[in-house]
Amino acid sequence: MTTPSSGPAASPVPPAHWSAHYEAGKDFQVLGEEEKALYRRVASAVGAGRALDVGCGTGALAAFVHDELGYETEGVDFAEGGVARARERCGDRIALRVADAEREPVGEAGAYALVTVRCVAPYWGDRARVVRELGGLLAEGGALVVVTHVAERLPESRRAIALDEDELVVLEAAFEECERYDVDGLAALVLRRPGGAYSIAEMAGEPVAQAMLGAGVVVTDPDGRLLLGRSARGMWSLPGGKVDAGESVTDAAVRELAEETGLTATSTRLLALLHDDHAGLRRVTAAVRALAWHGTPQVTEPHLFRRWEWHGRAQLRTLGALFTPSAHVIEVAFPGTLPGLALPHVYPLAPPA
Numbered sequence: 581m582t583t584p585s586s587g588p589a590a591s592p593v594p595p596a597h598w599s600a601h602y603e604a605g606k607d608f609q610v611l612g613e614e615e616k617a618l619y620r621r622v623a624s625a626v627g628a629g630r631a632l633d634v635g636c637g638t639g640a641l642a643a644f645v646h647d648e649l650g651y652e653t654e655g656v657d658f659a660e661g662g663v664a665r666a667r668e669r670c671g672d673r674i675a676l677r678v679a680d681a682e683r684e685p686v687g688e689a690g691a692y693a694l695v696t697v698r699c700v701a702p703y704w705g706d707r708a709r710v711v712r713e714l715g716g717l718l719a720e721g722g723a724l725v726v727v728t729h730v731a732e733r734l735p736e737s738r739r740a741i742a743l744d745e746d747e748l749v750v751l752e753a754a755f756e757e758c759e760r761y762d763v764d765g766l767a768a769l770v771l772r773r774p775g776g777a778y779s780i781a782e783m784a785g786e787p788v789a790q791a792m793l794g795a796g797v798v799v800t801d802p803d804g805r806l807l808l809g810r811s812a813r814g815m816w817s818l819p820g821g822k823v824d825a826g827e828s829v830t831d832a833a834v835r836e837l838a839e840e841t842g843l844t845a846t847s848t849r850l851l852a853l854l855h856d857d858h859a860g861l862r863r864v865t866a867a868v869r870a871l872a873w874h875g876t877p878q879v880t881e882p883h884l885f886r887r888w889e890w891h892g893r894a895q896l897r898t899l900g901a902l903f904t905p906s907a908h909v910i911e912v913a914f915p916g917t918l919p920g921l922a923l924p925h926v927y928p929l930a931p932p933a
Contacts, residue, residue, distance in 0.1 A: 638666050655674055681704070811903065817903040830848045
């Protein structure tokens with residue numbers, strides 16, 4: 581669990597912070613009657629089986645799902661203090677363990693009729709990726725229920741614990757079927773049939789002449805996941821931007837990466853030049869791979885990007901809108917990642933790495 585990453589100063593909160601929260605006798609949103617009624621309806625639709633409560637905290641929802649809905653239930657939370665409180669509440673009847681959903685597997689693929697995520701998603705920096713991974717844990721016909729505070733209903737000072745409309749849409753996009761409810765003042769997404777698709781999208785307005793030459797930067801973490809930014813205009817994009825006067829495309833890639841994410845690239849490779857036509861201009865994009873880099877992604881330009889996330893390449897085909905040049909660069913770097921994508925003119929300069 582991390583603090584929400586939609587602001588420029590977002591940073592991880594360690595498990596010890598949350599353990600101290602729980603050990604002090606504190607909790608989060610009380611499980612209300614409208615929310616319980618929703619879980620009953622979902623359980624009736626998906627049938628019996630196993631359930632997994634992700635971010636279980638002190639175990640209130642896990643106990644309800646086990647005791648009242650009859651599921652063989654597991655609960656995970658990344659804070660020892662929360663799991664300890666949950667064990668006091670649930671005893672041995674529920675399997676409880678410490679696990680961080682953002683950094684490690686938390687369940688068995690295809691095994692659960694019901695997966696619940698309650699008031700936790702805003703604290704995940706890579707929430708779009710994590711929700712897609714949790715969708716992979718569902719058995720056929722199963723449902724993932726994500727319950728969250730809604731930013732528009734909270735004062736500005738408390739919106740970091742909530743998701744706004746765009747963020748809810750991002751989570752819904754990973755599933756073929758979605759129902760949204762208002763329960764006890766919270767938003768509840770009932771998500772079924774993991775799937776979704778990707779599409780390419782353009783920024784609003786016409787490019788200016790100086791934007792004809794740009795660079796898109798491919799950055800991967802040690803697990804091979806690709807860094808993408810959630811644009812303030814509602815699409816996903818690689819780091820990158822236009823080449824300034826006097827710059828090489830690789831220098832521009834290094835500069836844009838630092839300006840947009842705070843990362844420092846120490847080694848790069850120019851993979852290819854891509855030439856497409858948009859709004860009457862010839863747009864040339866350099867596909868640049870960051871071979872070595874250091875730092876932690878940050879939202880340094882909140883007017884351009886809401887947050888940065890690491891995504892497995894298999895997830896990209898379900899992400900929804902991808903900025904067109906970014907989609908082209910991704911496909912050049914990792915051929916076959918975006919099925920059906922028509923590439924523009926491509927001038928390879930180095931083999932994909």
